[in-house]
Amino acid sequence: xxxxQAVERLWxxxxxxxxIFEFHYDQADTSADVFLEPVEHLATWWSSHREAxxxxxxxxx
Numbered sequence: 001x002x003x004x005q006a007v008e009r010l011w012x013x014x015x016x017x018x019x020i021f022e023f024h025y026d027q028a029d030t031s032a033d034v035f036l037e038p039v040e041h042l043a044t045w046w047s048s049h050r051e052a053x054x055x056x057x058x059x060x061x
Contacts, residue, residue, distance in 0.1 A: 004058040011046050011053070014039070 020039065023032040046053060 001058065004054040007054050007057045008050075011050060014043055014046065 017039075020032045020036050023029045
């Protein structure tokens with residue numbers, strides 16, 4: 001149960017993380033821009049498979 005909750009918190013952290021935009025706009029550093037698309041794909045995939053991911057980490061699969 002605790003591991004499934006940790007996975008949920010990690011998923012939420014990924015959803016609300018704006019570090020790429022902070023690099024781009026606040027620091028005028030575009031070197032992190034290449035990570036935007038992969039991060040978006042991960043968030044989209046994880047969001048649509050949340051229960052399966054939680055089950056896998058909680059050994060309920």
